[in-house]
Amino acid sequence: xxxxxxxxxxxxxxxxxxxxxxxxxxxxxxxxxxxxxxxxxxxxxxxxxxxxxxxxxxxxxxxxxxxxxxxxxxxxxxxxxxxxxxxxxxxxxxxxxxxxxxxxxxxxxxxxxx
Amino acid sequence: xxxxxxxxxxxxxxxxxxxxxxxxxxxxxxxxxxxxxxxxxxxxxxxxxxxxxxxxxxxxxxxxxxxxxxxxxxxxxxxxxxxxxxx
Amino acid sequence: xxxxxxxxxxxxxxxxxxxxxxxxxxxxxxxxxxxxxxxxxxxxxxxxxxxxxxxxxxxxxxxxxxxxxxxxxxxxxxxxxxxxxxxxxxxxxxxxxxxxxxxxxxxxxxxxxxxxxxxxxxxxxxxxxxxxxxxxxxxxxxxxxxxxxxxxxxxxxxxxxxxxxxxxxxxxxxxxxxxxxxxxxxxxxxxxxxxxxxxxxxxxxxxxxxxxxxxxxxxxxxxxxxxxxxxxxxxxxxxxxxxxxxxxxxxxxx
Numbered sequence: 001x002x003x004x005x006x007x008x009x010x011x012x013x014x015x016x017x018x019x020x021x022x023x024x025x026x027x028x029x030x031x032x033x034x035x036x037x038x039x040x041x042x043x044x045x046x047x048x049x050x051x052x053x054x055x056x057x058x059x060x061x062x063x064x065x066x067x068x069x070x071x072x073x074x075x076x077x078x079x080x081x082x083x084x085x086x087x088x089x090x091x092x093x094x095x096x097x098x099x100x101x102x103x104x105x106x107x108x109x110x111x112x113x114x
Numbered sequence: 115x116x117x118x119x120x121x122x123x124x125x126x127x128x129x130x131x132x133x134x135x136x137x138x139x140x141x142x143x144x145x146x147x148x149x150x151x152x153x154x155x156x157x158x159x160x161x162x163x164x165x166x167x168x169x170x171x172x173x174x175x176x177x178x179x180x181x182x183x184x185x186x187x188x189x190x191x192x193x194x195x196x197x198x199x200x201x
Numbered sequence: 202x203x204x205x206x207x208x209x210x211x212x213x214x215x216x217x218x219x220x221x222x223x224x225x226x227x228x229x230x231x232x233x234x235x236x237x238x239x240x241x242x243x244x245x246x247x248x249x250x251x252x253x254x255x256x257x258x259x260x261x262x263x264x265x266x267x268x269x270x271x272x273x274x275x276x277x278x279x280x281x282x283x284x285x286x287x288x289x290x291x292x293x294x295x296x297x298x299x300x301x302x303x304x305x306x307x308x309x310x311x312x313x314x315x316x317x318x319x320x321x322x323x324x325x326x327x328x329x330x331x332x333x334x335x336x337x338x339x340x341x342x343x344x345x346x347x348x349x350x351x352x353x354x355x356x357x358x359x360x361x362x363x364x365x366x367x368x369x370x371x372x373x374x375x376x377x378x379x380x381x382x383x384x385x386x387x388x389x390x391x392x393x394x395x396x397x398x399x400x401x402x403x404x405x406x407x408x409x410x411x412x413x414x415x416x417x418x419x420x421x422x423x424x425x426x427x428x429x430x431x432x433x434x435x436x437x438x439x440x441x442x443x444x445x446x447x448x449x450x451x452x453x454x455x
Contacts, residue, residue: 107203
């Protein structure tokens with residue numbers, strides 16, 4: 001039962017990878033990539049969790065109480081916002097590819113053959 | 115591992131699978147919003163309020179606007195290409 | 202590579218990869234059983250060190266400020282990439298009728314209910330975004346979250362009114378200036394730590410009492426700088442994508 005977060009992360013990674021591999025539309029590829037990214041958040045937060053501990057905000061809890069690890073939260077927090085802009089960059093590339101080739105099918109990108 | 119965390123994990127897994135298996139890109143965006151909400155609740159149960167705030171803000175506002183604008187632009191390009199072909 | 206070939210390759214390599222992944226994840230400590238010393242030490246001593254009640258934001262903008270500098274420049278580079286790609290697209294596109302693109306363009310078929318709601322959402326979003334950015338050191342929040350909330354304000358202007366109003370409110374040079382100012386301010390605060398304290402990103406401002414708004418030294422300043430950059434970056438990305446669609450969409454009958 002304690003392996004459930006990591007099992008969920010592995011499942012999300014694999015299903016996202018399947019979505020990337022099997023998609024016929026470049027936009028769907030990019031969205032499946034978002035699922036793969038979310039699996040890494042699960043792994044990081046799963047590592048930092050302490051059973052019965054509270055969130056690392058010490059404004060109103062007695063000093064010295066058990067808190068979860070804050071370092072992994074820092075990593076995931078910045079990562080969530082940055083990945084949105086990286087996805088925007090990928091979508092700009094998709095829009096460019098669509099303009100150049102006329103279709104969103106990854107099987108029809110023929111730049112290496114022209 | 116509290117039952118709330120287990121339930122949130124199961125919902126996240128189901129929503130993630132639904133995002134990958136949804137056929138159209140537009141519908142996928144909507145399901146992605148629901149996936150973001152499920153992730154936010156999961157982050158809350160993992161005692162990470164900063165991360166939950168960041169996730170709900172990005173997956174509720176940031177990502178859908180970007181994806182919908184990109185989809186709109188692709189459709190406009192398609193229409194232009196048809197107009198060019200007709201001329 | 203055709204879809205069938207890709208799926209065949211995935212069917213070949215996927216199960217092996219899945220097995221290796223699960224075996225690797227089993228090597229991690231059990232869920233809930235965290236023994237890392239760095240995190241536990243920070244939990245214990247950080248309120249005394251930096252007088253900030255939100256440990257995650259204090260880590261983000263002070264103790265691990267150098268990592269946030271790198272992340273911030275990833276954001277900057279991605280936004281620059283989007284701008285380069287989509288502006289080049291606009292420059293080579295000769296169908297754009299410049300005279301018609303200056304007309305006011307109503308957001309497509311938005312009902313009055315949507316527009317009214319967006320109207321009163323505008324001050325709400327700006328206030329909430331500013332609050333989240335400034336109170337980063339005290340409550341959950343900070344530059345990254347508050348920056349995206351602040352960026353949603355002008356987006357509500359777009360929905361509530363006309364696109365031309367958004368361009369007047371946040372023309373491109375202003376967005377670029379805001380984003381660059383945010384990135385530069387963050388670096389300059391770090392250099393200030395170098396000049397006044399002899400360590401890059403050392404907290405050289407007075408720390409104050411924990412729980413008050415002006416506390417934790419340079420953490421609120423860093424938060425504001427990052428908030429500025431995230432707001433400018435997101436608005437720039439949105440404007441680049443929407444600008445494309447709306448200007449070219451003028452040719453279609455409404």
